[in-house]
Amino acid sequence: MNFGLIMGEAFSGLRRNLSMVVSVILVTFVSLTFVGAAILMQSQISTMRDYFQDRAQVDVYLCSDISSADTCLDGTADDEKIAELEDKLNSDTLNPLIQDYRFESQAEAYKLNVENFPETAESLREEWTNAVFHITLVAPDDPRNAEAVVESFSDTDGVEEVSNQMAYLQPLFTALTIATYIAVGIAALMLISAVLLIGTTIRLSAYARRREVGIMRLVGASNRAIQTPFVLEGVIAAFIGSVFASGAIVAMVHFGVTGYLAQRMGPVPWVGMPEALVVVVVIVALGVLLSAVSAGFAIRRWLRA
Template sequence: MPLRKINYIFQEVFRSLKRNSLLNFAAAGTTAISLFVLGIGMLLMINIDQIANTVESNVEIMVYLKDDISENEAHYMEPSFNRISGVKEVVFISPDEGLELLEGWMGKGSDLGSLSEENPLPNAYKIKTGDPREVGAAAAEIERLPGVDNVRYEQGVVEKLFALTEWVRIIGLIVIVLLAVSAIFLIATTTRLTFYARRKEINIMKYVGATDWFVRWPFLLEGVILGFVGALLATGVLYLSYGTLTMKLQQAITFLPLVTDSSDMLIIFGILLGLGVLLGAIGSSISVRKYLRV
């Protein structure tokens, strides 16, 4: 394309942005609102996934050894646990350590110090698997080992937890898809209204002999610019509001594992900016096509 035509197209784009400022503001605003809502859905999804992963990773197996197993003999059992398929971490808990943990759980007023002379707690192991879903199979194998008295991992609770986290992920994904479809529909509707108001301008250009692509390029670039501006507004507001919200939530609920990693945030913001440009280009291209048929 000759440089003269390229200059004309860019001049026309900026003239149009200035001349139709109200319509363009509405289009950019609609894009910003749609992508902001979509961004909230995406952030909610990755936080739900992080919380679910954290909860699942804390699932552990408590193995209590028989009373006649000495502490020395208990240490010799560790390789047997490590050889079990799926086992990632094996931690020995002596009776004294078990009593300290029990005192920590029950609080200072529990008065368990009197048990230190004749500690009734057995030697025990805390075991974690690489994949939390392998807990059941690992526990069943551990239970068959000689010297093991009792194995606990709250099977019913663990199974319900996995089912719940799976459903939460599925529902979150469905919400993201619905928000994306809603955003596309809203942006497309606003774009159609914008081009309907400018249909005479398009028709005049066609009547004086302009080619389809010569007419289309200014509108396409305009759509890209408006989409980018809308996405930029959405990511800016999302960044400020999410940062404030996570700070307050973590102050109120210190153990809540929210996503605060800047790399995760940059990926989401990059996706939103890309979507803004893409939706702006697609919306403009589809909408202008209707008015090119004169």
């Protein structure tokens, strides 16, 4: 099999069907960009969930002078009340669920609040600030543990509020997961369009060169020798689209994630170039594989007709 001749036939077919080839490239580019973005988004969701689960806490806010909850009728939680709450944390019921906890006094909470929000220094007083128990759970990904701790301290004298941080983050993760599924759905539709378009392009190319194909059959050319140039046409077009999609993914991560989000949203782990390069390999392989299968199937059907 003459490799140079086969490549020449493939590029000749690409030139003859330039408009269809451009369509294949564009559809492949858009569909694989959606696929890559969906993979990166799911990776980011998984990374952020693991990050926040390891750091998520249940915060027990104690009553202050200005607390209006029914459990704060006695005013600020005193040392005796704080000791009672600490005993509950160390009880046989809750202790197995808790990895560790830290008590933040009113003075510490006030100082931290002023450091983070200097504009509140003049309007906030220490006695108005809530002392807090910051509780880290043994298995933060198990909602039953958090629910048990929250239930134990809810409606307890001296406790104004119990906050489960993961309960606030879970709707965000759910929304992002739904967005990922939508991206995957759009990508799947676009990939189906790309596969069908590649098949149509190959059949048109074969029809335009039907005389050459007939001559090749008469001189005894094998089916592989006849089919290979057409398959290469689809693979080359899809590969170009995959390269464009790879460039879009790399640019998205470099400028959108590393260059913008990572610098403006604090010490949150973000996907980076290592993850982007993995996605590049996946989408290029996917583009080439789907195009080869689609083109091979289309040309075999046409030759049998």
